[in-house]
Amino acid sequence: MTLSRWLPAAGWLPGYRRDDAAADGLAALIVTLMLIPQSLAYALLAGVPAQVGLYASILPLIAYALFGSSRTLAVGPVAVISLMTAAAAGQVAGGDPDRYLAATVVLALMSGGLLVVMGVLRLGWIANLLSHSVISGFITASGLLIAAGQLRHLLGIDMGGDTLWQLAVSGARHLDQVHGPTVLLGVAAVLFLLWARGPLKRQLGRTALPAWLVDLLTKAGPVVAVIATTLAAGPGGLAERGVAVVGPVPGGLPVPTLPAFDPGLWQALWLPALLISLIGFVESVSVAQTLAAKRRQRVDSNAELIGLGAANLASGVSGGIPVTGGFSRSVVNFDAGARTPLAGVFTAGGIALTALFFTPWFQYLPKATLAATIIVAVLTLVDLPALARAWRYSKADFTALLVTLLGVLAAGVEAGVIAGLAAALALHLWRTSQPHIAELGQVPGTEHFRNVRRHRVITSPRVLSIRVDESLYFANARRTEDSIYDRALHCDGRRHVVLLCSAINHIDASALDSLQTLNRRLADAGVTLHLSEVKGPVMDQLQRSDFLQRLTGEVFLSHYQALEKLDPDTTKQASSKLKVKS
Amino acid sequence: MTLSRWLPAAGWLPGYRRDDAAADGLAALIVTLMLIPQSLAYALLAGVPAQVGLYASILPLIAYALFGSSRTLAVGPVAVISLMTAAAAGQVAGGDPDRYLAATVVLALMSGGLLVVMGVLRLGWIANLLSHSVISGFITASGLLIAAGQLRHLLGIDMGGDTLWQLAVSGARHLDQVHGPTVLLGVAAVLFLLWARGPLKRQLGRTALPAWLVDLLTKAGPVVAVIATTLAAGPGGLAERGVAVVGPVPGGLPVPTLPAFDPGLWQALWLPALLISLIGFVESVSVAQTLAAKRRQRVDSNAELIGLGAANLASGVSGGIPVTGGFSRSVVNFDAGARTPLAGVFTAGGIALTALFFTPWFQYLPKATLAATIIVAVLTLVDLPALARAWRYSKADFTALLVTLLGVLAAGVEAGVIAGLAAALALHLWRTSQPHIAELGQVPGTEHFRNVRRHRVITSPRVLSIRVDESLYFANARRTEDSIYDRALHCDGRRHVVLLCSAINHIDASALDSLQTLNRRLADAGVTLHLSEVKGPVMDQLQRSDFLQRLTGEVFLSHYQALEKLDPDTTKQASSKLKVKS
Known part of the structure; x- marks a missing residue:
């Protein structure tokens, strides 16, 4: 009882049977195919080399399988956390790539440590301070900000910035760099991905295929896009005509290591690390609870804190970026029949094989393709009607949502979330200060x-x-x-x-x-x-x-x-x- | 109706009668006698020349009489506000006396402006965020801090600092400077003032004298101390033997003027000015409400904001320090029979006459006497049993009180109040996050x-x-x-x-x-x-x-x-x- 509280794996591992392994193995295969392009894309978004994305999808999955309490949550790099990582690391790196990588590792270690401490002290309730409205505003604004930032790779220009305004100014300044072949390839990838999610899914839905297979085929869109555009860029010669590609990705597995301790870096990053922990936890635990409820299972939020913390610590020591439970890949894992966290271990094995043997294949993978998968993925996060719903239900919630949304777009993720939090608290105080x-x-x-x-x-x-x-x-x-x-x-x-x-x-x-x-x-x-x-x-x-x-x-x-x-x-x-x- | 809302004086002035004038005049005479040593003492505490204390007791009283809603509140320099003024001005002045004076004027103008804006926008409720526990901890800690700071004048040494620790270190370092005659005079003054408040009051209480006269005689203790020690220092020759005195005080009235606008100064002082406004308002309005309730009158807190704001603006343009309603002098004003705010105008007249004709009398007033009056006055603010009461009633209130108390003593008034505010809010959130x-x-x-x-x-x-x-x-x-x-x-x-x-x-x-x-x-x-x-x-x-x-x-x-x-x-x-x- 006590053992399984601290190590949930002790609860399900002894009763593990052969047909569980078959189900977990199939789910792992599907999730691996989905996770490869996602890992590479979110590494690009976080501003780190492609292999770092793969590293963040090996040890963290094993750590979560041991310590996490959800049976079907699939952890790894996700969009909003990668955006927050890029914003925080960019601010402290000052243009130095080594310091940038050191910052992402510190962010992973620190948010891992914070999550474990919160789990041990049973402080999971702190995450509740992030109200629904603040989270909603943050996610929508992040989606817009990520999509705007990825235009850089879609257009092949040197734009950059942490806010919508900075991105717009920088984009306008570099508009003359727009690279025709890149735009063509990128736009084609976006259209293909949208088609796979929309019309294709509806058409397949009308056939006799089982629903999970339909879902799987449409979710395989990114893999198809990756293969097709890699062939176009490499053998097809687009890379030689200036389409930016991922380039040589070193093969091999990450060697667990701890970075040299840099107190200045830790001090500068504690606030972003805290926000990454809290937002990653809120997102992850709500996915885990939704899935657990469908099978009448229970998610213990303090165990989740420890599981996610362990995953981030594992990501940190293997040179990766902060990770959390991803919504779409967890749903795929669940729908494909995963029964236990061993599916995550098998997925980690798949990614490890990829890192060992298949990295040469990614050399000619166009960055525009990754940008296209990111844009199509994050646009589903954008929920502008939420503003109208909040307005109808409660002006206070609407205000908190709007402050967060505009704050993130205009001043960056960190300032935006803090402004939203402050607004939600101030409105709560104001309301309770005038009792009915x-x-x-x-x-x-x-x-x-x-x-x-x-x-x-x-x-x-x-x-x-x-x-x-x-x-x-x-x-x-x-x-x-x-x-x-x-x-x-x-x-x-x-x-x-x-x-x-x-x-x-x-x-x-x-x-x-x-x-x-x-x-x-x-x-x-x-x-x-x-x-x-x-x-x-x-x-x-x-x-x-x-x-x-x-x-x-x-x-x-x-x-x-x-x-x-x-x-x-x-x-x-x-x-x-x-x-x-x- | 509308006129008297913005200018409460329009409500009582038309019906003013001769016997009102007699009552107000007597009260004004008594308050003037009490206010002269207080003005000088709190000027010393605020770190400004003696005449600035007088200036802060002329125009502000007239402004409050026009705009304030309390009939009997007596405004002017008070201890805790002078302490906050000294802490804030000292931090931005960097040792430059001119910049220090400019800072106190900016503090008066800014807190005046903030109070008026809050009054017009009807934001009086903001002051409620300062909970009972935070105020209580702040007042007790301020009393201790002020008393500790005044030991400097009582011992005749060069100690200084914004926290108890700094004062202790500085005091220990300069202990060899202790000046015998100053200590003798200061301790005698403290003992006399304590005797006047305690044993003398009890003895007079047993006589046939009316209660208000007993109170007045005991409250006149500071005036007696001032006269006696001035005689000892000047004609008695103690000043020549090294007892620090106020020195030449320029006579005359303040000429209304606006200081040169220094944006840096305003920016550096907005937070202290806000805290001075809020704390001054909370203190003042609670005194005003207590007195109003005794005569079944009403105090409108938004009118109070405007009244206090006008008083501080008036203090700012006449080169003074931030002011607010003082507890003891308001009680004296009330007990002595003041009926309308015209008593305040008469008091202002008395102080103006003092500033015009009597300033040479203060040249030989020992600083140790002023320090003694401050110490005896602020020790009544120290309420350590409040800690025990709060502990018994509510651990959350106890914590907020303790955080504020220790924060002010260890980190200064500004940091202490903010820490207390944050603790009170956090405890409120924590409590409501775990519903019964x-x-x-x-x-x-x-x-x-x-x-x-x-x-x-x-x-x-x-x-x-x-x-x-x-x-x-x-x-x-x-x-x-x-x-x-x-x-x-x-x-x-x-x-x-x-x-x-x-x-x-x-x-x-x-x-x-x-x-x-x-x-x-x-x-x-x-x-x-x-x-x-x-x-x-x-x-x-x-x-x-x-x-x-x-x-x-x-x-x-x-x-x-x-x-x-x-x-x-x-x-x-x-x-x-x-x-x-x-």
Whole structure:
């Protein structure tokens, strides 16, 4: 039990059977074919040599198989994490390729270390601070930014930059470099990939082929594009006519090694490493949970932290880039029938064979083809209708989404995510600082009390019932105090205020002070303050202060009991009335 | 009505009568006597020449009388604001006295401008972000820091620093400079002031004198100390024996002027200016509200922002330091019978006369006397038992208090307040990210449902009742989803989950997504999800999404109605049982 908590592999490995191996092997074969072009493409996106992408798809997969809790998650380089890696490494490298590579390794090691530490300390909840809106804005903006950045390879020009504006300026300046054959090849690859995902998939769907095979054939589009354009560039001679190709890729396996420790580099990269960890974790765990739910399996988010951390540490020591669970490849792995994480180990074997024997084949692989696969992949991330949905549901969520989206596009991934996080927190504080306060009346025929403005209710002429819809804490304490006091003073003749506390989940020291003041101010005005339906944990807390001794009124278990005692006539009359549907 | 909103003086000035003038005049005389030594002392504390303290007590008082909403608040230099001014100005001045003076003027102008802008935009609620605990920790730490800093003048040595540590190191290094006569005079002044506040006050209290006169006589202690030690230093010859004195103070009134605009200075000082504004406002408005409540008057916090802002702008243009409402002098003003802000105008007149004619009298005023008045005044701010109270009531509040206290002592006022603010916010987020979730049962004989662990209640064998004690938002959405799902799966035989939403005040987009997922996961497990007692504003929001269409169960007005429909037998049986007191 304890062993399988820290090493989930101990849970499934002993019961492993031959037909599991067959299923895992088939899935691994398919994922390997899909992962080869992806590894190369995301290495290009991260700004590192092609073989680094392959290295990041060998040891990390084995580490995740041992420590991860998802049965079917396929880890490796993914688009948004590669973008973040490129932005962070570019900033500290200052144009030095060796320092750039050292930075990507440090990013992998650091985010791996952070993830493991968070897993051991059970800090998985920190990832929840990245709200849905911030993640959504970040993913859409990253997709746009990645697609814009890849135009460089599609057009064959020297543009670069971390923001949309920088990319646009740089692109405009180098527009005269546009290389005809590259554009032709790149655009053809994009169109082919779009066709494979769209029309081809629909046509195959109408045939008798099983759904998983249809999905597989259409997902094999990138492999076909890679083979066709490599043939066009090498034997076809396009490379000689100036189409940029990957060039010689050194063969062989990565030798596990630790880089020389450079404190300056670690210090400069801790924030990007933290963001990479958090965003990689959020993305990965949501894929893992979606897949696990389909087979009634469970994903433990703290085990996931350790699994992903181990994968990143493994990537770091093998000279790779930060990795995480990829959405599309995990779905392929799942649909192709993978049963256990051993499918990931088999995939790692496939990539290792590729790194050993097939790297010469990639020499003539055009960069434009990789750019085309990236662009087609990331455009599915762009979800602009999310803005409209957020606008309809909640202006606060819309604002956080928009701030993140524009922040990432205009100021880069790091600044954008931090701006979005800050906006989400500020909006949350602002909202809870202005609580909704309702005056209540009794729903006829029940013991239930609701807002007088929304329901047909009966109010007492002697007792003012108030409900505050927020925990009381420093940001709203004084405002709530003033608001209740003002309402109490405007109700001539009512000598009792009963505060229904069913929505008050905490009362901090600032709010306790305000309650004391309110009690005193109301007493000065001849009004008695009562509480009702105080929750257990809040009551425990109040008992540790002298508030309950000073309270002029009582604490009632239910609001009905308060009204029953303070104004029996109205309350009994209201309870006996016929119920009305409201 | 509109005029008096922007210019509260328009509300009381037309009805001003002669006996008001008599009352205000007497109060002004007393406050003037108290304010003269305070102005000089807080100028010393802020590190500016003595006359600057006087200047900050003339025009600002007139500006506040016109724009402020409190009838009795007495503004001027105060201890904690002067400490913050010294810390901020010292950091940007780099030892240049002219730049130091320019910085204090910029701080006054900027915090004035910020306060006015906040008032016009009705942003007074921002000050609520400074929680009770942060303020309490800040005030106590400031008191200790100020007292430690004034030891310099009490011992006659060249110590300095912004933190307790720096002061200790600097003090130890200069311990050989300790000047005997200065120490004797300073200690005598401290003892006299303590005696006047303590034993003298108690003895006079037993006499037949009216309470306000007793208070006044004891509060006049500083004036007596100033006169006595000035005589000792000048005619008595102590100044010639090396006791540091204020020295020549130029007479005359400040000429309103604007400093040359230095963008670098403004940029470097915006954060301290913001903190000075917020802390000054919080302190001032709480004094104003306390006094207003005693006479059933009202303080409008947005008018207060404008009033304080105008006072600081006036201080800035007359070459002064940031000001705010002082606690002790406001109480004296109130107790001495001040009726309208015209008392402040009269006080300003008194200080103006002082600045015109009496400055030569201050030449021989010993700095040790001013240091003694500061030390005795600020030690009343130190409230170490607050730590124990906070510990007992709430560990989160205790932590925020301690972080602020230690932060200010160890890293200075600015860093300390920001650390405290960050700690308070982080603790709030952490607490709301782990909501209390209770399983409910019916309180026998009522329609009321409470936690099964705390109350003797009756639970349904068919329906699981759950209450989440927190608004659902990004920080807790996923955790709440998992927790409810796990509880639902562990209750074999119950095919319904009713979520009592009385404590859910908001559901943001992240939480909506989690609710959708929960609904789907429960449906997959054959469990129906219902909601009860959804608040009006939350219902409005849910109706703007498709959640209610997808919800497998219903939304009930009250939890009782839900149980009445889903398990009529148990519910009716429970309702008819005798009530038990729990």
